[in-house]
Amino acid sequence: MTRRARGPLAAALAVYLVALTLRPAQTAVGPVLGDIGADLGLGEGALGLLGTLPLLGFAAVSPLVHRFSARWGAEGTLLAALAGLVLGIVVRSWTGAAGLWLGTAVIGATVAIGNVLVPVIVKRDFPDRIAVATGAYSAVIAGSAAVGAAVAVPLAEVGTWRLSLGVWAVPFAVVVVAWWLRTRVRHDAAAEVAEADLAHASTWRSGTAWLVTGFMGLQATSFYVFVTWLPTIEGSFGVSAHTAGIHLFVYQMVGIAGGLLIPFAMRPDSQVGAAVLATVLIGAGTAGLMVAPDAVLLWIVIAGVGSGASLVMSLSLMSLRGRTPSETTQLSGMAQSIGYLLAAIGPVAAGVLAEATGSWTPTLVLLLAFAAGQLAVGIAVGVDRRAPLRRPA
Template identity: 55%
Template sequence: MLAAFVFLVAFNLRPAITAVGPLLPQIGADVGIDEGAQGLLGSLPLLAFAAVSPFVHRISRRLGFEGAILATMLLLAAGTIIRAYTGFTGLWLGTIVVGAAIGIGNVLVPTLVKRDYSQHISRTTGILSAFMTASAALGSAVAVPMSDALGWRGALAFWAAPALVVALVWIPRIRAAASAAPPKPAAHPTVSVWRQPTAWLVTAFMGLQSTTFYFCVTWLPTIEMQRGVSEHQTGLNLFVYQIAGMIAALSIPRLMRHGTSQVAAAVTASTPMVIGLLGLIFAPSLGFLWGVVAGSGTGACLAVALSLISLRGRSSAETTQLSGMAQSIGYVMAAVGPVLAGLLAQATGGWTASLGAILVIALVQLGTAVFAGRPRRDAREHAPG
């Protein structure tokens, strides 16, 4: 049961971010920032992910995996409150703190899966991804209704509460880890992941799928509102988008169970985003349908990306380093997407050009999936789990 608490951690790694998208028009009007700055606000957590990820393995060595997770939840709660209630500067500073906290959790979760569920990595990662996607959907769906009752600041601050709850229930796991036997040394000598071609392919896939996901959660509500959809309906649509992702995240591990190759899973997961973006460009009246299709792709891709990190790492230490690398560079790539999309929309007066640019990224991701899904050359030395 203590091992299963990692699912509660995963639940907290998305709603503090996805709640922002539906509220961007309110935030922009209240604080006085244009679409380009709103895009930067949406991307700032990703830049924080990128900045903190390479150092998480050092944090975990100092605090232990369990201690680092506790610190993550407390930091997330603090950043959420700062972002909501400390003025214009606090909005930006708190967003950075929120991003840093979630970045630490993002890196540690695949490592915990590798350590605690080594025989069921793909299935466990699918469940974790479903928890993350479900919480992301919840954050999007309740953002506007909560802002009606509490204002946008209260709607954002609410997400400090579940983080504090998880921090509280995590304490018994820290005590259990303190009384457990020390871990055995890694069976494989660790070669720097920065020198491994497989690590770069996993990183590319992680970054490309993150770019498409964060574009959608940041800007789909705004795109729909400009096409005449009500603010409340856009929040509901984004909720359905993420529920489709949750279902896909639970389904995609079926393609990853056998053998060491995940090509079929990576390609299958990447295809719906291409279809969804094509639909949004050429048949925008069916926007709800294309959002569901795209959502299924982003949910499945998250499960595949996190599984690849856990499967390709040969030990817990190497998995932490690979996770840090993939999420550092990957989220730098992802951070550029919403900002450029906002600036491109501002320059062109519409969203067609931005959707076309993200479509190109989705096509590159589809090609990358073929190579990232292939087993590493030394796969014979270890089983994928």
Template identity: 50%
Template sequence: MTEPKALARSSLITATAFVVALSLRPALTAVGPVLPRLGLDLHLGEAAQGLLGTLPLLAFAVASPLVHLASRRIGMERTVFVSLLVLAVSSALRPYTGQAGLWIGTAVVGAAIAVGNVLVPVIIKRDYAAHVSRATGIYTAFITGGAAMASILAVPIADAVDWRLSLAVWGGLAVVVAVIWLPRTLSPEPMPPTTTTDGVPPVSVWRQPMAWLVTGFMGLQSTSFYLFVNWLPTIEISTGGISERATGVHLFVFQVFGLIGGLSIPLLLKHPTNQRAGLMTASVPILLALLGLLLAPQLAIVWAVVGGLGQGAGLVAALSLISLRGRGHHETTQLSGMAQAVGYTLAAAGPVVAGYLTQVTGGWSTTLGVFATLAAVQVVIGFAAGRDTRPA
């Protein structure tokens, strides 16, 4: 094979990391649009339906810290491949195995996706070391695209056949992605060094102050994101008198501008040691959007745009921070697991706490005030985490 052809083939294989991202959300986002049909067919009440939606996030939290153990035993590429096969099987079977299969399958789906959540950003750091933030932005764009695709197609597939096929079909996508990924598993991975990139012996990330700052940023960003995703339409209807149809449009706008924010923020994360500009740019809009919903709810479309830009940028910033602050592949894998375990625990609790506070207080003012305070804490943590003070 000539050198240009070999280089092109290598680049294509490397780019398969982005293809994996397509499969990391459809099994989750396809559920919401068909949840009423699912609940009616399987006799699940609203509380059980809400728990079903939260279960994958809890699986993320439990599985994420354990991913590095499998990664060290069989390698990152092979671990991702196995997780894709597990995702394919669990996605395809869970709609057809009754209530027990639905619950177990959803938990397994969440655990399989957690592997990709943790390892793909680490692989991107390794393969795109000179362009981590830009590559992370592309990765999150693929995640968003996969999520949107499943959301849009869920109801048409359910109308044409039934809700079961609407969920099961995404197992087929995972199979396709696994086949595309397979060439990466055929070559032995290089053995990673036992020390970090700065030559310092590895220390557990759970004992590193910087790791806790990164984790705090990831957790708070995830918490506000799932508040918006779960409650934005309800907040708008309750506080701003917005119509139900308009709130659906606003949520779509929120997601579109999230994509724009995610693709734009890498420009501000390029500095090798100081990412404060990017982290502030990602964090402040989230705070402004929450304060806007609290103080001027009639301008909901404005806050959907502002919040979407911040959330999209915030996810890329959080994932980039994990890659930039991890010193070596093992430490980055552990940091990714730690940040996502804590982050998704908070994300799972956030919508529940929001609903409880609103129910107890009889309105959204206290809830929005609490979450705006958390967003302000994210700004502070982002400022602290934005400059890595460890020696290069």
């Protein structure tokens, strides 16, 4: 293999290694929440907060990542985050009740850094293949998330919930070493600081940035409402808990296919068609659950494909609409901060609405409203209408 071929391959491998670390530490928690509560005497409210804490960490830390990146570069910042993630996993599992909360907060904060910077690195290293590279690393994220959830209970049965959650420190430590080796051959901090001079305006005052944020927030909220409440919604249709659990797994796995396929619907000059397709699939699946619940598996597959496609669309938009690494980092941080804050609130609001009305139909209507909003935003943000960025005189 030539040196020219090894360069892109090494860059892709580095991105995928980081992607492997971004979800298992969270998805492994849900299946063993009961064990954690029984061991530490935590009630359902506290356990619910424990599950939501990483999302709140995403929301709090994401807007700050561009400052870290400007100072230490993307590679250096990610190396520190990966090391912090390993430390957080160890603290969460092995330092008692206080460590459970502290470690979970550290995990949320460090994963937020990876969430924000991976789209930046994809834009930098794969400028001509942003959508395809984004689809691939999103598939890795989704696959590792599913594995994290699938092995949690078997590992807890072998040992305890502490082993189930703590075991992830071992493979992630290997990723830390691999990323450290990458930082030795790449020094990008100065370049990113220099490019920061090209972006004077804050992304928080950019209409395009708010559209990207809206798309991210709406798709993330729909996803987390589905993964939180889909088994309960199916239970109201008479579906058994066992079958509903399988359906939830299917929903997440077909999302991988949606994420891998949606780049082929993106045009270089417009992503409107892809945004519309991804969103219509979510809306069609949601509407199908309302009007023909007997075909629940069909609607879950359709909504799942749309959800995976929408995630890749939102991440691709962060890379495509950011004109420099600095601007892309700020845009990614803004979109993911608000997006995950909405994602943390969405399942709570959906549950309160269902409890107040005694039916899950209003929640499905709410999801349809989210899809309608996402469709409007996707059409608006699908074409970049901003003037080219000019270097200040």
